[in-house]
Amino acid sequence: MKSTGTIATQTEPDEQLLVATDTIRQLTKPMPRLDWVWLTVDENDQLVEMPISSTTAMIESSFDGTTQSAWDLEMDQPAMFLKLKAEYGHREDLLAALTEMYVSDADDQPVGWMICRSTEEADTVWALEFYQDERSMQRHFKRHLTKRLFDLLAKMPEKVNVHVALSGFEMA
Template sequence: MLKNIKSLYKNQPGVVLRMHAKPGKGDELFQLTTNLHYNGDPDGPVDWALCRSNEEPDTLWAFEFYRDDESFTRHYSNPAMDEGHNKVFDLLADMPLRADVHIVSSNNTSDTTANVVNEKSLYKNQPGVVLRMYAKPEKGADLFELTTNLHYNGDPDGPVDWVLCESNEEPDTLWGFEFYRDDESFTRHYSNPAMDEGHQKVIDLLADMPLRDDIHIEASNNS
């Protein structure tokens, strides 16, 4: 992370990516994409994580957040980036999923933080989950408010790093990344019946069942 950059702030622009590597090319994809984050581009992402699907090890999930809208635009319109991006495409089994997003809330956007002091953040192999939810028509604001509030429910096993993002193209679509202290906390959180009531309230706001993939971090701006 760059020094003095405000991290994971409300309305910070970014992108969510999912890439399926060709069979046996997953490790190469993770190595290449990690290296590309250290290419010296001053407009590159200031907060990012590359995550591997637990169920599909050749599937990469990523979030990248940029300093501001201008940096985001310059980065993606910079022809010097094309060579690296083309090398990534050569490793993929199909076209990547991409959603341009902006942050609605995160563990850094409230005075009441879910982070524990001195907690390791976005570290290699940290367990987590990626979520995509489609709200019912005109229920997007309710969905974001509810899911934000649920991150402050006092669960000691809840996520220590999390971010909820709104799709720029589909404002009723929520993308979320949540990362937990360790595998044991992750398991306890999702098997805790006290969480079911809140999760059911979320499902009641959705147009269909959410996409969920359990993941772990391979690389990030903190690792």
């Protein structure tokens, strides 16, 4: 948070993270029990609660509630939140490329991930990626900025580095 006099205003990445969180919360609201994770923003230590789900068509996720859940995440585990703007009409192509990338990357694959289609912007996708450590996160990010991915993007991804503060199940 940046302080301007007595009023605190959020930075742009924080606002994007909160918009994505609110969208995911709205998409998952009718569900009785959800995985969730508290994230701390590296830049300013802001805490954000993020629901984790794969039970709506708007969300793709490695967290299926059986083989993997947010309970597997560890305190201070590094994560990356991305806002990706696809070329007009190519959001589903971008989602397919991201999902394929997550599934096929054996070496530095995120240990958990979630992709959410924006309900506000037709060509926007949010991705939340959890990594084993900082080095695997950096290697994965650098290796996958490929021509194929760039061809699907309208602009460079917006990135916010975060860490897991706590995870578990949200009670209804």
